[in-house]
């Protein structure tokens with residue numbers, strides 16, 4: 001089955017050092033807790049060129065800035081399509 005959702009977490013040094021290290025773990029846990037491994041393509045990306053507004057994460061092509069390990073949960077809850 002084709003994965004419906006794509007999450008890309010910026011692993012550029014700025015975002016990674018400023019919080020995406022923890023956010024990565026939170027997203028992974030969310031995917032596991034909701035049994036979404038087959039439905040979500042989650043991977044890391046290079047710098048999105050928005051370091052000043054980071055940490056950044058994209059969900060289905062939409063970029064989110066100022067992401068942290070807490071607000072990512074609201075983002076995932078509202079942005080992931082039906083699964």
Ligand code: FES
Pocket residue numbers: 010011012013014015016046047048049050051052054055056
């Ligand atoms: S390091 Fe993440 S946008 Fe540049």
